[in-house]
Amino acid sequence: MNNKGPLYFGIIVVIALIGGVLWLNNDVSQKQAESVGGIASKNFVEMSDDNPTFDEWGKNFPDYLDMYLTVEKEKPFETDFGGNLAYSKLIRYPQLTVLWAGYPFSIDANEERGHFWIQVDQMDTARNNKDFLNAHGFAGFGGQPTACMNCHSGWTPWLLKNVAKDDWVAFNSTKYWTMIKNVPAVNGYKEGSVEHSGPHGGKRMGVTCADCHTPNNMSLRLTRPAAINALVARGYERDVEQGVKATREEMRTLVCSQCHVEYYFKPTGEKVKVIGESIANDTSKKWWNGTQKTYDEFDTWRDGNKPTEIEVAGIELVFPWSEWKKGEPFRIEMFDEYYEKVRKVFDKDWAHKISGAPMIKIQHPESELYSGGVHAANGVSCADCHMPYIRKGAKKMTQHNITSPLADINSACKTCHNQSEDYLKAQIKDIQNSTAHNLRTAEYAIVSLITDIKTMRDSLGALESYQSEGKADVKKINEELQEVLELHRKAQMRADFIGAENSTGFHNPRESSRMLLQAVDMARMGQTKLVEIANANGIADFKTSNLGFEDMQKLNPGEIRYKVDVNNHKAGERYYEHDNVNGSPSNALIEGDKNLKPYNYQVVDKQ
Amino acid sequence: MGQKRAFTNLFGIFLLLIFALFAVGFYTFYNAKGISYFSNSSESCNNCHIMNEVYNDYLAGSHSKKVKGESRASCADCHLPHQGMEKWIAKAESGLAHAYAFTFKLDELPTNLSATQKSKEMVQNNCIRCHGDYAAVAVNSTTNPHADSSLSCVSCHSDVGHKRGF
Numbered sequence: 184m185n186n187k188g189p190l191y192f193g194i195i196v197v198i199a200l201i202g203g204v205l206w207l208n209n210d211v212s213q214k215q216a217e218s219v220g221g222i223a224s225k226n227f228v229e230m231s232d233d234n235p236t237f238d239e240w241g242k243n244f245p246d247y248l249d250m251y252l253t254v255e256k257e258k259p260f261e262t263d264f265g266g267n268l269a270y271s272k273l274i275r276y277p278q279l280t281v282l283w284a285g286y287p288f289s290i291d292a293n294e295e296r297g298h299f300w301i302q303v304d305q306m307d308t309a310r311n312n313k314d315f316l317n318a319h320g321f322a323g324f325g326g327q328p329t330a331c332m333n334c335h336s337g338w339t340p341w342l343l344k345n346v347a348k349d350d351w352v353a354f355n356s357t358k359y360w361t362m363i364k365n366v367p368a369v370n371g372y373k374e375g376s377v378e379h380s381g382p383h384g385g386k387r388m389g390v391t392c393a394d395c396h397t398p399n400n401m402s403l404r405l406t407r408p409a410a411i412n413a414l415v416a417r418g419y420e421r422d423v424e425q426g427v428k429a430t431r432e433e434m435r436t437l438v439c440s441q442c443h444v445e446y447y448f449k450p451t452g453e454k455v456k457v458i459g460e461s462i463a464n465d466t467s468k469k470w471w472n473g474t475q476k477t478y479d480e481f482d483t484w485r486d487g488n489k490p491t492e493i494e495v496a497g498i499e500l501v502f503p504w505s506e507w508k509k510g511e512p513f514r515i516e517m518f519d520e521y522y523e524k525v526r527k528v529f530d531k532d533w534a535h536k537i538s539g540a541p542m543i544k545i546q547h548p549e550s551e552l553y554s555g556g557v558h559a560a561n562g563v564s565c566a567d568c569h570m571p572y573i574r575k576g577a578k579k580m581t582q583h584n585i586t587s588p589l590a591d592i593n594s595a596c597k598t599c600h601n602q603s604e605d606y607l608k609a610q611i612k613d614i615q616n617s618t619a620h621n622l623r624t625a626e627y628a629i630v631s632l633i634t635d636i637k638t639m640r641d642s643l644g645a646l647e648s649y650q651s652e653g654k655a656d657v658k659k660i661n662e663e664l665q666e667v668l669e670l671h672r673k674a675q676m677r678a679d680f681i682g683a684e685n686s687t688g689f690h691n692p693r694e695s696s697r698m699l700l701q702a703v704d705m706a707r708m709g710q711t712k713l714v715e716i717a718n719a720n721g722i723a724d725f726k727t728s729n730l731g732f733e734d735m736q737k738l739n740p741g742e743i744r745y746k747v748d749v750n751n752h753k754a755g756e757r758y759y760e761h762d763n764v765n766g767s768p769s770n771a772l773i774e775g776d777k778n779l780k781p782y783n784y785q786v787v788d789k790q
Numbered sequence: 791m792g793q794k795r796a797f798t799n800l801f802g803i804f805l806l807l808i809f810a811l812f813a814v815g816f817y818t819f820y821n822a823k824g825i826s827y828f829s830n831s832s833e834s835c836n837n838c839h840i841m842n843e844v845y846n847d848y849l850a851g852s853h854s855k856k857v858k859g860e861s862r863a864s865c866a867d868c869h870l871p872h873q874g875m876e877k878w879i880a881k882a883e884s885g886l887a888h889a890y891a892f893t894f895k896l897d898e899l900p901t902n903l904s905a906t907q908k909s910k911e912m913v914q915n916n917c918i919r920c921h922g923d924y925a926a927v928a929v930n931s932t933t934n935p936h937a938d939s940s941l942s943c944v945s946c947h948s949d950v951g952h953k954r955g956f
Contacts, residue, residue, distance in 0.1 A: 197804065205814055214839070214892070574899065574901055597902035598901070
């Protein structure tokens, strides 16, 4: 009896060891299988452009879907100049409220937060809320057209084909809120349900697999006509399957160039038939300012509202690239030349509310800036840094949680750069700090110019020679200030370019510096011209201003709130429903900005 | 009597299980290509998928070029000591550490690896072992291991083994 005890113990130990070894064997086999591919072959769904949802395509690629959806659940993070926390850029950089005065961006501009959220953000932004804009002094704006949706929705190719019947101009010219009502319900969701309105397969769905991949072989392709047209104008050859003829290496950059570019809506000069809404005939439905509603700012057809056919002025989404030839680095002067050439049909995005200058708003021109940088020259694609190769388990994959390379310097940079992560991070920080210093210098200089133009407008308006019928004559004043207004337009185009570009100079530090040097030069030249104008008109007390960080902080607009009662919202109520959107950036970021201009090397260089 | 028989049966089961343990143990060892790790061949280092990129780079480099059917240098020629026991101790040490990391810590490993101090020293010694004769002048003047800012051979010849000079 007594000597049986150890034997039982021994048996249990050996059984446990066998179990352990079997587990190890299983682990070895599993990793061996994973490393040669290991794609699960069961439950394979057939992918097609009829259902572009990432939920459906992701069934075949669960690991990639998981990566893509990381941003849905992860806690948003800030980097020094980017990240994916949607804080208010107007709170961080209050000077933007002056630079964009008279344009809806001056009341709502948040840091962007990942491809998954892109359509959610477009539906939520105050810039796409006509009633809110009406009630806040932007009566001239009618809300966004479908042209804006080109990059925001994975449904774009489907809607263009099935709803707009391949009429590209008609698609772009339709109201955004009318087009979104046509997104079909798939994956078992009910028409008009909460899920149908959501991001998973529904109307709030952002970028999808299908936007960059071909369904039958997952090769890379371009799906957006604006990108294909623009590349053809640059000298690429059209291709039925992948958009333009290009190598896979080039495609790893071009698929990103479908959207990460400067663009504008070119008026075609012709009327076009598009879908309208029957709400236009319902005299009981009025906008906030009492005028007749022409569409319902909601994502489904409701309360008897039905599609109708209307005629509107045609617009087309265009990238201003024709001066930028294939294989050349981009230069900002190419935009000057381009926008000068089209001035007869498109003279401005908006008229500046304070200076009166005809302004061009630049938006996220990553493709342009990157093209002349050292990484582009060495054949490094967008995907190489933003979608680096990573290991998931034993599988080698491309990262599909597309984000700042700062989130994973090891995978993004160290594939080519042997130095330590700390060293690489310090290099990036140095480039970004110096660009940010230059950008702030340019912005403050342009705000100073705008302030002085305002002073000059008032002074000129008080002179009899610039009046008609006892009032200041805007036309006469504009003529006198023409040269200064052009300098304002061009200087701000340059500062805006670097401000809207998502790398704070990193994509091409030299070109960023050159552009910002020009911007400062032009703004200060504008002030010099104003002094000449003051002298010529006998205005004795004119002085130029030189505003800085503290002056800008006084312009802090705070979070967006309703100023009046609109659409069941009370005055004073916060506009955004989600706390993490449109809030303040962290104090550390503001403190960092404070030290950048003037450049406090004792703080900045020690971080 | 009954008790003794029960004991014998139990002992039989114990022996059977020991045999089974050896059987699955050997099979697992075979499945994990355990024997290959006793060889000097570079292919065995590439058993592990984590080495694919480096291995491909090595194949494109000068050291993998074959002379009389043998590579000029294998992974082990540069990355392990050459003296008898020292080699096997280093091999066992890194082998066990690698096996542990791949089994339990695969998700924590960085995409791009960096060499440890120990590994750098082994590589440096191996450079000198083969090239010392005619590189002695350079080695003696620039690679003094006791000087703080001394260079190693791969400081300059970083692409020699594989393109990624870790």
